[in-house]
Amino acid sequence: DGGITQSPKYLFRKEGQNVTLSCEQNLNHDAMYWYRQDPGQGLRLIYYSQIVNDFQKGDIAEGYSVSREKKESFPLTVTSAQKNPTAFYLCASLDRAYNYGYTFGSGTRLTVV
């Protein structure tokens, strides 16, 4: 079955550590997105990529980095520069051929300990 897989489901980070969240899709979608979700704040765009080897900053890119070396993969690194990383992170991909609807992964909950 086609879909987006995010891993791990839960992640704990110590102060000063970088951590990487995985996002893999087998839908053959060109565009991929990372969103951060905080309670009562909806979804905010961190980074997006429309094609391999290209990505753009979203509204809250500071303290995060991404890469897009393969069409299927769009990992997100939360760096030590991100001062408040505890949140729910959602990855999505886009099928432009069908109503532009996003397909979302099941999310990664990151907690700073």
Added chain:
Amino acid sequence: GEDVEQSLFLSVREGDSSVINCTYTDSSSTYLYWYKQEPGAGLQLLTYIFSNMDMKQDQRLTVLLNKKDKHLSLRIADTQTGDSAIYFCAEIPTSGAGSYQLTFGKGTKLSVIP
């Protein structure tokens, strides 16, 4: 700025209809969406409507679009306990059209009382 506005909470009794409302900002938005999020999960696309439509019905779901007032609503008929979730309204504003960036509302938490 670009904001999609929704009320944060809605509570209904099982079997009643639920109506979730949304006000969007960009009158040029081509597509408008409703997503559902269950606890601890990702977002699931429920339905969408093209801007040249006034209404779309899909089983228990009815979407109404008032372009003049930039108002979108989602009606769920015969609401069940399994409908309890957070519902997000979303648009692709003109400024984000090239990158197909969705702008989301903050979500409406629907609680269904048995």
